Amino acid sequence: MTNKMIGFGILGIFILAGVAGWYAQNTIFNSEAAEAASASDAEKEAEKREGSGAVSLEELSSYEEEGKNPFGQAVAASEMTDDTYQEYIHWMSHQKVKAKKKWGYYELHPKRVEWLLKGLEQTEVTHDKVYREILEKWKAEDFSTVDEDHNRIWRLQDGTVGKANGILSPEEEQAFIEQHK
Secondary structure: OHHHHHHHHHHHHHHHHHHHHHHHHHHHHHHHHHHHHHHHHHHHHHHHHOOOOOHHHHHHHHHOOOOOOOOOOOOOOHHOOHHHHHHHHHHOOOEEEEOOOOOOOOOOOOOOOOOHHHHHOOOOOOHHHHHHHHHHHHHOOOOOOOHHHHHHHHHHOOOOOOEEEEEEOHHHHHHHHHHHH
């Protein structure tokens, strides 16, 4: 081999090593950034899924004073979307339904139901009729089909896990509420 060939070989090795090092560093950096973003998204989603659970009249008044809705969020009735209606109704139904998995919980409180019904007059949503039917029943304290109500919303959300398969007894409902205070 000539010295020239050896020089090119060594140069080639250095170039390959540099490219490999650059690639590894960028792949690891991007992977770590993606993991951090994913963790951050997961934390936000977990926080969102917690909901506010049981709520007292004092908390509802406090929310109102702070300019929040009865769910403790800064979403005005006029800004409601199908997604927010579905989340609120779905999570309130968890208090009353049997299901293998439940994510999120808002107490099914009359003030929340009334606020959601009034909100339907202030915004346009695709499934207005579905929400109104469910909320009107709940306003009248008719929970005889709450499992079906849950599943109607669950299907709108393309649910795959957590289909309601019955209605909790009053004792089971109370235990659920206590567990989520």
